[in-house]
Amino acid sequence: MIKWWKIVLFVWIGVFSALGIMTPIAGGLSDLAIFAEVGDTRLIPVAMKIADHDLTEQEDGTFLVAGEDKYGDDAMFVLPEKPAGFSEAEGYLLDARYDKENHRVVAAEILGDYPGWSFPYIPGLGERAKIIFFHVPMSWMTVIAFLVSMWFGIKYLRKKNLIDDAKSAYAAGLGLLFCILATVTGSVWAQFNWGTFWNWDPRETSIFVLLLIYGAYFTLRSAIEVDEKRARLSAVYSILAFVTVPFFIFIMPRILPGLHPGSADDVNAGPVVSSGGMDAGMRVILYSMLLGCIVLFGWLMSIQMRVFRITQKQEADDIAAAEAIS
Amino acid sequence: MTLPLPKQLARESRTMYEFLEQNSLFVVLTIVLIIWAGLFFYLLRIDKRVAKLEDKS
Numbered sequence: 001m002i003k004w005w006k007i008v009l010f011v012w013i014g015v016f017s018a019l020g021i022m023t024p025i026a027g028g029l030s031d032l033a034i035f036a037e038v039g040d041t042r043l044i045p046v047a048m049k050i051a052d053h054d055l056t057e058q059e060d061g062t063f064l065v066a067g068e069d070k071y072g073d074d075a076m077f078v079l080p081e082k083p084a085g086f087s088e089a090e091g092y093l094l095d096a097r098y099d100k101e102n103h104r105v106v107a108a109e110i111l112g113d114y115p116g117w118s119f120p121y122i123p124g125l126g127e128r129a130k131i132i133f134f135h136v137p138m139s140w141m142t143v144i145a146f147l148v149s150m151w152f153g154i155k156y157l158r159k160k161n162l163i164d165d166a167k168s169a170y171a172a173g174l175g176l177l178f179c180i181l182a183t184v185t186g187s188v189w190a191q192f193n194w195g196t197f198w199n200w201d202p203r204e205t206s207i208f209v210l211l212l213i214y215g216a217y218f219t220l221r222s223a224i225e226v227d228e229k230r231a232r233l234s235a236v237y238s239i240l241a242f243v244t245v246p247f248f249i250f251i252m253p254r255i256l257p258g259l260h261p262g263s264a265d266d267v268n269a270g271p272v273v274s275s276g277g278m279d280a281g282m283r284v285i286l287y288s289m290l291l292g293c294i295v296l297f298g299w300l301m302s303i304q305m306r307v308f309r310i311t312q313k314q315e316a317d318d319i320a321a322a323e324a325i326s
Numbered sequence: 327m328t329l330p331l332p333k334q335l336a337r338e339s340r341t342m343y344e345f346l347e348q349n350s351l352f353v354v355l356t357i358v359l360i361i362w363a364g365l366f367f368y369l370l371r372i373d374k375r376v377a378k379l380e381d382k383s
Contacts, residue, residue, distance in 0.1 A: 017358065021351070021354060021355065126350050127349075127350035127353075128350045128353055128354065130351070130354045131353075131354055131357055134354070134357055134358055134361055135357060138361065174368075177364055177367075177368055180364065181360065181361050181364045184360055184364075185357040185360050185361065188353065188356060188357055188360065189353060189357060192346060192347060192350065192353045296365075300368065300372075303372055304372065304375075307372065307375050307376055310379055311375075311379060314379070314382055314383065
């Protein structure tokens with residue numbers, strides 16, 4: 001029988017992924033003003049609430065309407081066409097830029113209705129900001145998995161039980177998987193945000209070193225034949241390896257200037273999560289995804305351990321059978 | 327609430343790369359796909375271990 005929490009986990013991750021991906025990104029007047037100030041004419045998505053259902057047709061065929069943005073700042077908006085159902089509409093999501101001379105928000109396109117729920121527009125990121133719901137839980141899971149690996153390493157050294165060694169090894173394996181996924185997803189994102197897959201940003205350098213450190217853990221394990229010796233050495237190694245993790249994940253990339261959000265010279269976000277500068281909705285989805293990933297990690301660990309226990313029992317049975325014959 | 331997705335799909339692009347550059351949401355979708363591929367790979371490895379067990383018993 002399928003346990004109920006597995007269904008909940010599936011629905012949980014599905015719902016929060018969908019919310020993270022599908023929630024529209026909408027900026028306000030302040031975002032438009034930043035680009036207008038420097039003469040950047042790019043279009044950005046802006047949520048506009050209609051203040052007065054009175055359209056004024058202009059000479060060039062566009063329509064002028066009074067409204068406010070999602071933060072409550074008033075402005076005049078120029079719509080490219082008269083939308084159907086205008087008199088009942090609450091507002092629109094526009095692709096717009098700011099006209100500094102006439103103090104108007106000029107929409108090039110109406111993308112949809114006013115979104116009741118939206119994420120803020122982050123200059124330079126746009127839709128790509130949504131990577132935070134997938135990439136960041138992966139890197140946090142890396143830390144958690146390596147921490148679990150160290151925990152069972154210590155437990156093995158105290159109790160000398162090979163099951164703890166297996167737990168330590170599987171946690172490190174999952175940690176390595178999460179670490180690789182964080183690296184690859186970050187690299188794909190970097191291609192579109194920074195223009196290159198890899199540019200030795202402090203964050204990229206530190207995760208690369210981390211991959212090498214934990215790659216060496218598995219090299220060490222595969223090099224030793226005797227179970228007890230392998231368990232003891234890898235337990236000690238996992239403790240030593242985890243000592244470096246906080247430094248590479250939390251400290252080094254934050255005290256050095258770099259391109260990754262949260263670097264020392266990041267004016268947009270600072271250390272993204274801890275500063276409290278993140279949108280409340282985004283934070284809820286991020287933490288929910290992290291929780292889902294933690295449960296998923298526990299589930300994968302338990303599957304591996306069930307297989308391990310059966311394997312161990314089989315081997316013990318084989319030995320007992322061999323002894324009975326002799 | 328309508329989503330801006332269909333209009334984004336319509337944005338002109340000639341190559342796959344250009345498409346991804348202009349429709350950033352699909353970069354995020356690619357990333358989700360990579361994560362699924364990683365988990366699927368892990369699933370395959372567990373499957374292999376279970377198959378080994380089955381062979382023995």
